[in-house]
Amino acid sequence: MRTLAAVLSGVALVAAGCGDGDTNAQDVLKQTASTIGVIQSGTLGLKLLVTPQSEGQPFGFELHGPFTFRRGSLPVTQMTYTQIANGATATATLVSDGTDAHVEAGGKQLALSPAQTDSLRRATAQLRGSGSGARLAIGTWVKNPKASDGGLVSGAKTDKVSGTIDLAEAATALVEVERLSGRHARQLTADERKRLQEAVRSSSFVLYSGKDDHLLRKLVMSVDIGFDVPADLKTALGALVGAKVDFELTVANPKT
Numbered sequence: 001m002r003t004l005a006a007v008l009s010g011v012a013l014v015a016a017g018c019g020d021g022d023t024n025a026q027d028v029l030k031q032t033a034s035t036i037g038v039i040q041s042g043t044l045g046l047k048l049l050v051t052p053q054s055e056g057q058p059f060g061f062e063l064h065g066p067f068t069f070r071r072g073s074l075p076v077t078q079m080t081y082t083q084i085a086n087g088a089t090a091t092a093t094l095v096s097d098g099t100d101a102h103v104e105a106g107g108k109q110l111a112l113s114p115a116q117t118d119s120l121r122r123a124t125a126q127l128r129g130s131g132s133g134a135r136l137a138i139g140t141w142v143k144n145p146k147a148s149d150g151g152l153v154s155g156a157k158t159d160k161v162s163g164t165i166d167l168a169e170a171a172t173a174l175v176e177v178e179r180l181s182g183r184h185a186r187q188l189t190a191d192e193r194k195r196l197q198e199a200v201r202s203s204s205f206v207l208y209s210g211k212d213d214h215l216l217r218k219l220v221m222s223v224d225i226g227f228d229v230p231a232d233l234k235t236a237l238g239a240l241v242g243a244k245v246d247f248e249l250t251v252a253n254p255k256t
Contacts, residue, residue, distance in 0.1 A: 028159045147160065
């Protein structure tokens with residue numbers, strides 16, 4: 001349950017600010033940022049997969065399910081969380097009717113403790129944009145963003161912003177995402193973030209936002225981190241060194 005609440009907090013790491021690049025791309029990023037906190041319902045999908053390029057098995061998690069937010073209460077949701085590690089998967093489902101919540105796993109139903117319930121409530125508040133940790137500037141993570149037509153995503157016409165990732169700016173969120181997968185990682189210093197950027201082999205960033213409502217529909221990021229990383233960074237980043245990190249966030253049928 002602690003992981004599920006943390007993941008919901010992590011979903012709030014979305015769109016504030018804009019970086020250099022195409023003016024239209026900056027507008028799309030800024031408009032998308034302004035609507036994150038007003039999404040009240042939809043179907044959430046979140047995937048993280050870290051694939052080591054030498055030793056070790058891929059690890060990460062997937063999250064999927066409908067949600068509805070109500071001010072001051074728990075979300076209404078049936079959210080399935082699947083952890084991927086050591087070549088195996090484990091699944092738990094968070095079920096909440098807005099008043100009471102429990103977790104279903106391994107054929108058992110476990111009620112949330114008061115502390116877990118409070119954690120879920122705070123995570124929900126952050127996701128709705130009412131918490132101080134609700135926003136991180138993914139607009140500043142993008143290098144040379146370009147805007148184009150995104151076609152249809154879940155039935156909605158979209159604008160698309162694509163570019164590469166400035167990992168020196170995105171490193172804080174990358175470490176938080178690694179923590180969400182159940183791994184320990186410390187935050188990096190400013191100097192370490194700069195050195196990390198130098199180790200990136202390749203990266204990509206693609207965001208799809210509703211053309212008419214500017215609501216986030218899909219965010220896909222990929223970073224390939226090389227092995228040529230100083231020892232202190234290897235200690236901080238752990239399995240992310242020499243690995244490909246793929247992240248995808250989707251919000252289907254969002255409503256305000």
